[in-house]
Amino acid sequence: MSAVPTTVSPSREQVIQLLESKGIGPTQQRVRVGELLFACDQHLTADQIIESLRVDGARISKATVYNTLNLFAEHGLVRQINVDSTRACFDSNTRDHYHIHNVDTGELVDVGLPQVRLESLPNLPEGTELAGVDIVIRVRRKG
Amino acid sequence: MSAVPTTVSPSREQVIQLLESKGIGPTQQRVRVGELLFACDQHLTADQIIESLRVDGARISKATVYNTLNLFAEHGLVRQINVDSTRACFDSNTRDHYHIHNVDTGELVDVGLPQVRLESLPNLPEGTELAGVDIVIRVRRKG
DNA sequence: ATGGCTGCAAATAGTTTGCAATGAG
DNA sequence: CTCATTGCAAACTATTTGCAGCCAT
Secondary structure (H helix, E strand, C coil): CCCCCCCCCCCHHHHHHHHHHCCCCCCHHHHHHHHHHCCCCCEEEHHHHHHHHHHCCCCCCHHHHHHHHHHHHHCCCCEEEEEECCEEEEECCCCCEEEEEECCCCCEEEEEHHHCCECCCCCCCCCEEEEEEEEEEEEEECC | CCCCCCCCCCCHHHHHHHHHHCCCCCCHHHHHHHHHHCCCCCEEEHHHHHHHHHHCCCCCCHHHHHHHHHHHHHCCCCEEEEEECCEEEEECCCCCEEEEEECCCCCEEEEEHHHCCECCCCCCCCCEEEEEEEEEEEEEECC
16 A cells, blocks of 8 residues: 555455455464554564564564564565664665654654655666665754 | 776875874785775775785785675775675775666766755754765666 | 773573474365 | 465674774874
């Protein structure tokens, strides 16, 4: 679901349909991860997802969360972000956008396309095609 | 030094001066790392540095390589790049530039400033100032 | 002599993997 | 019943840390 209206949280059925549309079996655990992640645009770590789901009463293992996240990423349902070298984030906003990263707090904020745009792209190496552009604007506490 | 460029590889003395200018004690190991890293613009992982130095006959431990790289990074002598979530690269090109990352091969190529430029920057969060901008152009095998 | 560095090895943390058990259709 | 999926625990990998010994000053 590339553009979910930000106000509408997807129902269980919508998540199931989304997974099936990608050929992903809609198991209980995958649907739980989807419901959480696709509720709104957000960046979550694997640990945050596990904790959040368990607090919510879900029965899911660490391995399954990782398997699910990788599966989702392969199918373009989430985008993996490596801004902190010690942990990965999974971004449920798959529209074109970039990030502001506060290096002091670790906070990560989305920036929409109209606000940042590349003036030009370089020539790509022979035999390659564009897969995407990641832009991270690093900020620090002023002072 | 594994790859001695024919042109302007910094001499041992130049590296020592550089380190001292940053208040970094020019120990044997740090100078070796500097000679390797500052020989030309390049991205190296910690393992590549250890291996290269040891092949070259240096006596240096993994811990010292990491300590040294972090020290260099703190003083702006290298830039840490987290493009691959499993390992960090250290870029000895500290001038303003961005990267093309081949996700199939892992290859990382520098792109100079004139070729890529941001049209605009977003408003930064209250109380923060710009620390830097990272741009990674991801490419894949065409087809 | 002394204080900063270094090397070693153990610790840490995120992620992946092997495999038996489970469960949905 | 059957096959995909899960959970657990162990494995793995990159990086950090604790600490005793070493080295240059």
